[in-house]
Amino acid sequence: MAYAAPPETVTFHGLLFDMDGTIIDSTSAVVKHWHTIGNEIGVDPEVILQTSHGRRSIDILKLLAPEKATVEYVRQMESQLPKKYGSEAIEIPGARALLDQLITANAPWAIVTSGSEPLVHGWLEVLKLPHPGHLVTAESVENGKPDPTCYKLGWSRLGLPADAEVLVLEDSPAGIKAGKAAGCKVIGLVTSHTMEQVVAAEPDWVVEDLRSVKMVACGEDGRVTLQFSNALIAKVQ
Structure with missing residues (x-):
């Protein structure tokens, strides 16, 4: 299989990012x-x-x-x-550009991570990456991924209604499963696991990294339109 699917444009009310393997590689x-x-x-x-x-x-x-x-x-x-x-540690290719786009447009996004708060802020400081307005960490929930509570909490902290379209950006099978179980669409990044492991977790899209994700519009209502390019396949069934 090749990362060669045609560009696809999808609109979401908010984005929830995992941290390690999605924004940074530590x-x-x-x-x-x-x-x-x-x-x-x-x-x-x-x-x-x-x-x-x-x-x-x-x-x-x-x-x-x-x-x-x-x-x-x-x-x-x-x-x-x-x-x-x-x-x-290094940043995942495309991560900084995407976050900068979202911040400039005042689009709703959050980080939902298995790391602790000191770990998250420490890495963001070291790499000079933007701090999110909303953060869900290991301390925020009783059970970690693949339990979906963390992503449900991230959804809630963005202030989005139950019928919103929310995108989770993840690299680990446990995180992908958590996002899906929380009712989100999920794009899986092949940055820390094999393509086969990511596909087996059943995300909606699979890409190599965040260079394949670009914001193309943000409406006055905060809805974010993204373009996914060079996905493994258009949709993982």
Whole structure:
């Protein structure tokens, strides 16, 4: 299969972005971070890394080191990640341009992430990326992705009605499933998982990264019209 679908234009009332793998790529930093933490808490770092992407640190710790599974420990631990490994993270291609378009048009958008608040703000500061007006983090919900609560909360914080068309931008299968379960349309990015893994999670569109997503209009009512180009296929069935 090739990323060669013709351009498609779709209109939404609001956009909900995942963070890591969607706006930034901090994979190498996270690998180093979990190796350090794993050695500190006596858990094989490779075991942690097998299940960590797209999931909250507290959920991983509940399984592998329950005594460390507290909000306070996670916030302190994750606050150090951008400070220690700031040079390891890069932005996902197309992310900055899309966010700048949305901000200029005053379009409704939010970040919905499995990371903690200190982690999110730390990375946005390091990479000089815009901070969202609305943010849902690991601390915001009882259960992480693939539970849809985080995306339902993001939807609510944008002040959108129940019949709104909302787009989730995600890279992890757990996040894609959460977005779909929350009633959103989902575009899956092949940035952290294989094409096959992303397709298996059943997003509505699949693209390589955010260079394939451009804002082409924003109405006075806040509705955002996007163009998806070079998708894997027009729609994933």
